[in-house]
Amino acid sequence: MSVKDWLLALCVVVAWGVNFVVIKVGLQGMPPFLLAGLRFTLVALPAVFFVPRPRLPLRWLVAYGMTISFGQFAFLFLAIKLGMPAGIASLVLQAQGFFTLLLGALLLGEALRWNHFLGIAIATLGMFVLAEGGMLNQTTTGLTLLTMLLTLGGALSWAFGNISNKVIMSRHGA
Template sequence: MSPKDLLLALVVIVAWGLNFVVIKVGLHGVPPMLLGGLRFTLAALPAVFLIRRPALPWRWLLAYGLTISLGQFAFLFSAMYVGMPAGLASLVLQAQAFFTLLMAVLFLGERFRLANMVGLLIAGGGLLLIGLHGEGRMTLAGFLLTLCAAGMWGLGNIVTKRIGKVDMLALVVWGSLIPPIPFFMLSYWLEGPEQIMGALEHLSLSSMFAIIYLAFVATLLGYGLWSRLLSRYPASQVAPFSLLVPLVGITSAAVLADEHLTVIQIMGTTLVMAGLIVNVFGGWLFKRLGTLT
């Protein structure tokens, strides 16, 4: 990966890491399905009138919008609404790396490398270590819903890879046109018109900030760059970078949301970093070791 693309990956990591505290802020005043609908409405409009639709069939836009946007965030927002802490949500969601690698093997014919396996095993141990020491605040419902969100993100990554080289900003913008109607329908069904009207009538500045951040930073900037990376590199090389998101997520949650880190969690984040290093540089290291033996 070139230094420029590595820097872009780090921008995505910070944007998405802070994203979880912002979601918590938004959910304080807006229910999850309504929050999702507002997020993607703002991400799509008025940008769809300024950016030409990407040159691909509508079925691929639908697949992208229904997986990486609607599916992922319907589950994630619901998970955090029922009590999933922001820092731990940022951690558990990174199971998407495992889903992406497995789906890339099944659907794209990509192959696991030894470095991928070793790196993900190390990082997975770190994720497990942190997840098992959540200070009793991680509910089973929140955990399962976050895993469902990770699965939808992984599937969306495969869709992005199948789409190939298109204008990625256009893909994100026009893909954001797909989720609002399903989100608003789910909101009407699950949350009801009274809760919807109450949230809109009493929309606070913090909720407005959250919606703007989620639309422009997390969606347009974050997914635009992420999709670009997936279009240029194998999914097995890009997906593990998201394992750094919990480092930002847990730290920002500790500083901004008073979700304190434990010694075990710090050990787990260290393992995650070690796993990423092995995944990125392990192939070169194993090759060097092979030449020395």
């Protein structure tokens, strides 16, 4: 990789990490669903003026927006508001990759290979270790079963958004 590629990758890592700190700060001043709705509005509103509406049924546009933009962040913001540590949330949210694989197999009939199952098994074991360690120290970490499940709900919502996007792209080429 070139130096430029390394710097771009570093920018992504920094932006992702800072994002969760900003979420935690934002939740100190407003309720989680209001912050999620505000985020959705601030992302969508400028796009309305500069990006033409995709040529696809409204239901798919709503499905994508409600899963990727609102649902994912509503679950995540509520989890963080209830005490989920921002750093752990950023890791747990990545379960969306494995949820996307499973949903693709269940809803779209995509084939899962042995390496998918191995990855899902390792990730699930990691989630259990993370959850058990965090919940043993609830007073210091803020990680509870509820905050873990809410964050996983955000990951699942993100995965449904990924599936919606795949269907949209295959059916409408938008």
